[in-house]
Amino acid sequence: MIAHRFSVAETLKHAVLMVGALIVALPFYVMLSTSLKSPGEIERNEGGFFGAQAVMTDEYCVKRNEPERAAIEAARRAQPGLDETAVRTALLATVRENCATRPAIFNYVSAFSEAPLLLYLLNGIIVTASIFLLQVIVALPAAYALAKLKFWGRDLVFGLVLFCLLIPVHAIALPLYIALAKLGLTNSYAALVIPWTISVFGIFLMRQFFMTVPDDLIDAARMDGMGEFSIVWKVMLPTAIPALLAFAIFSVVSHWNDYFWPRVVVTGDRSLFTPPLGLHEFRGGGGDGSLYGPMMASATVIVAPLVVAFLLAQRRFIEGITLSGMK
């Protein structure tokens, strides 16, 4: 092997790309770093990447555990010499002590306690998983029929699929919204899922894949007495795993990240918020440094699953995301 000899051109290329990489990575750095720092450090813009992680008081925790009337009375009886204010101050001091925490922990704990982030994440999982599952249930048999079964009207149906590929979902958002509202379905999981159950792109993709499956495989299955229904799920599905995986990545990434459609159909019921909606709501709190830490912690929690999965299986992800390239 030749050692990498120094080359001006090569170094220059690395320099240019490195500057680009720094700019691209900047918001990820800011997000992660801010999610670790204390409110003071955020406001003064100091502390490097990790911040000092000095002990701080969790004000939310203090507010939640403020000494109640009964507790103050009890403490006064125990120490009769003190007046009420002094007892209160003493109790408050204990609370503050118990609420001492490190900034990083404070941010991530508040992210989950100040907004129902766990619920949002759960909603995200429920919605993306149901969408993908339903898409497959609808698309796979149709794709098989369009690729391998001869029946009257097949070309017409396929033509319709190609036509529907042209339709961007945003353009039909209003009529769908009206229909869902008339059915009383806005603010429900159904509204988040139903419009996506039909993926013409999925049908197209799986059909192209099934075209490459040899007919002999299907004929053999028929010889064995398999019905068409079991052929789809027991013969075609296993052969389609690689294509299905790519489609899964495409579908999950786009719906986990989707903000537009949830914004349209979830109009107030916070218990139905998906992660991007929840984050937008969090942002509504506005302003001071004590909010940015928890907000960036939420953002990190929401962005992390896909980014980590991407870093672990890059080739598959790039394949899946650029699938829309075939449209």
Add this chain to the structure above:
Amino acid sequence: MTTTTVAARRAGWAFVAPALTLMVLILLLPIAGAALLSFTDYSLGGSAPAWVGLENYEKILTQSRYRAMLEATLTYVLTVTPLSIGLGLGAALLIHSLRWGGAFYKTVFFLPAMATLMAMSIVWSFALHPTLGVVNATLGSFCGTGWLHQWGWFDAACRNGFPLWLGDRSYAIWTVCFVGVWQGFGFNMVLYLAGLTSVPRELYNAAEMDGARTAWDRFRLVTWPMLGPTTVFVVTITLIRSFQVFDIVEGFYEQGAGPSRSAYVILFAMYEKGIRENLIGIGAAIAMIFLACVVITSLVQQRILEKKAHYA
């Protein structure tokens, strides 16, 4: 013939029936619905809708608020498309020609395509915050570097403060564009990298024999023409995605669409009119204009690809 073919024929329809039904109910009827609604003054829960003819479209063409919409949308589309394609191609060419380390840059540049855009827009709005943000702090730390002050804009910013990227109407839409490019160019880079690996090596040798000496000659005579189909596709998909910008504006601005509606992009206008203000007629008209932009883009792409196919 045999029973299997009859069964297969019956199964064929049974298998496409669910998909076909959903396609008609969820995609085709709503298209017709949106088209019809755009000629009415329909509102949800309101009185019976009246037919208003082309009034909604007339409003869009004449009222200043929609002028702002068209301006913001076109500015975004015409800025983000060339920049994210140019940067995507540039990055792909550089990475492709590297001897080592290409995979690292590829990973980093593709990250924004994966990350939740809403989350990252909020992060950007924080990074661009006038006082708390890291961007202005970093720029400010360069003040006093002599040669940079040759640059008039920088010199003035050092004296009067760096801009409110989101709040100043002369910067707002460009900041939105910046985040759009940031998010989109890695996707194009990946498509171009795939295109580059399929360019046969021999073509470069042949071009060199024919007198292509410089890197520019090789690019102009071999790489660029061979990337033609990729470029057609990249341009189409980038245009379509640019028309769909929405999350960035929502992530940046609490209410409205930036200072004096300078970031009033088309989908935001549709959402604001149709959903928030329940003026579904006008919202539907905006949706039809949006649809026209996207469909025309796709059709132009198909025409170009067909023409290419004839002499390829």
